Amino acid sequence: MAEVLVVTSGKGGVGKTTSTAALGAALAQTGQNVCVVDFDVGLRNLDLVMGAERRVVYDLINVANGDVRLQQALIRDKRIDTLYLLAASQTRDKDALSEEGVRRCISELRTRFDWVICDSPAGIERGATLAMRYADLAVVVTNPEVSSVRDSDRIIGLLDSKTLKAAQGERMEKFLLLTRYDKIRAGRGDMLSIDDVLEILSIPLLGIIPESEEVLRASNVGAPVTLSNAASAPARAYMDAARRLKGETISMTIPSDRNNLLTKLFGRRAA
Amino acid sequence: MKLFSLLTGRRSAPLARERLQILLTHERCATGNSGLIPVLREEILAVIAKHVDVAPEKVDVKVQQGDDVAVLEIEVEIPHIAARASMSRERGGRAA
Numbered sequence: 107m108a109e110v111l112v113v114t115s116g117k118g119g120v121g122k123t124t125s126t127a128a129l130g131a132a133l134a135q136t137g138q139n140v141c142v143v144d145f146d147v148g149l150r151n152l153d154l155v156m157g158a159e160r161r162v163v164y165d166l167i168n169v170a171n172g173d174v175r176l177q178q179a180l181i182r183d184k185r186i187d188t189l190y191l192l193a194a195s196q197t198r199d200k201d202a203l204s205e206e207g208v209r210r211c212i213s214e215l216r217t218r219f220d221w222v223i224c225d226s227p228a229g230i231e232r233g234a235t236l237a238m239r240y241a242d243l244a245v246v247v248t249n250p251e252v253s254s255v256r257d258s259d260r261i262i263g264l265l266d267s268k269t270l271k272a273a274q275g276e277r278m279e280k281f282l283l284l285t286r287y288d289k290i291r292a293g294r295g296d297m298l299s300i301d302d303v304l305e306i307l308s309i310p311l312l313g314i315i316p317e318s319e320e321v322l323r324a325s326n327v328g329a330p331v332t333l334s335n336a337a338s339a340p341a342r343a344y345m346d347a348a349r350r351l352k353g354e355t356i357s358m359t360i361p362s363d364r365n366n367l368l369t370k371l372f373g374r375r376a377a
Numbered sequence: 378m379k380l381f382s383l384l385t386g387r388r389s390a391p392l393a394r395e396r397l398q399i400l401l402t403h404e405r406c407a408t409g410n411s412g413l414i415p416v417l418r419e420e421i422l423a424v425i426a427k428h429v430d431v432a433p434e435k436v437d438v439k440v441q442q443g444d445d446v447a448v449l450e451i452e453v454e455i456p457h458i459a460a461r462a463s464m465s466r467e468r469g470g471r472a473a
Contacts (some may be wrong), residue, residue: 252397255397256397259401260404263405292390294388295388295389296388296389297390298390298393299390302394306394306397306398
């Protein structure tokens with residue numbers, strides 16, 4: 107039975123696309139069949155972060171409108187064969203996406219994959235509500251920063267009112283993914299701590315992704331961070347988060363890149 | 378400047394946390410339970426005003442959304458004298 111997961115946040119630039127790619131790849135690396143779906147019509151980027159930008163022929167809107175079969179639009183990852191991408195349209199308007207079309211597309215994806223991960227656009231408009239509409243669970247990506255926490259709070263409210271699950275009176279499962287966390291600054295009292303954010307948003311924690319230069323490096327080369335440098339701190343954090351999604355119990359730690367100082371001093375090749 | 382804030386222990390995270398808590402308490406009321414809070418507020422105010430002189434802005438109605446239950450919080454500020462006057466009238470056998 108497939109799980110449909112929406113990666114959402116309200117605020118832009120907090121790491122939704124990065125997290126979609128990394129969680130999708132991490133789940134696929136454990137042998138699960140995964141499809142990542144870009145809902146950011148007109149501003150697609152998941153294809154770029156996944157390194158598949160030159161392979162997009164058909165997209166979500168083509169499938170939702172019934173112009174092409176799902177099979178024709180799915181892009182298989184070149185590194186992991188259980189990972190697929192369904193891109194968003196770059197040229198169309200987001201109003202081109204119909205609710206019925208999305209429903210049909212998601213239910214077909216459910217029959218073919220273990221995990222369907224929907225990358226939501228920023229904001230609380232149609233694109234964002236369509237991305238969450240048919241989801242079984244939500245990952246709320248939040249930075250330890252006031253505007254991001256406020257927007258996440260708003261998105262949690264929408265998840266509890268605008269999703270099909272909520273409309274049917276069921277409980278929408280929501281998890282917090284805290285990204286760009288800096289242990290040192292939080293320890294100094296100059297960044298909201300994990301406990302602060304958890305207390306304010308009161309949803310369970312899925313993982314803590316430390317601030318790391320590896321995230322930018324991964325997007326530069328067009329690979330999810332769990333693939334570009336599996337040993338890096340953010341990759342390990344995403345790996346743990348993916349295993350928690352699968353129901354495994356893993357103690358919550360904040361991986362660190364600090365031992366990389368040695369690697370830097372003695373050259374990367376040695377590592 | 379950095380040294381100063383280090384010495385005085387002026388940390389910014391507690392302020393961020395406090396500002397967010399205050400803001401979100403109000404925003405959750407405004408966006409969730411559409412319409413319920415203002416209606417409750419009006420009706421509670423009307424009931425209290427029958428017995429005590431109370432200013433409309435002194436009635437604060439909040440809903441705290443928890444995991445399984447929501448908590449309705451009602452705070453009414455009553456002026457001392459008005460409260461006492463009303464109580465003594467009550468003792469005098471005043472019928473409403």
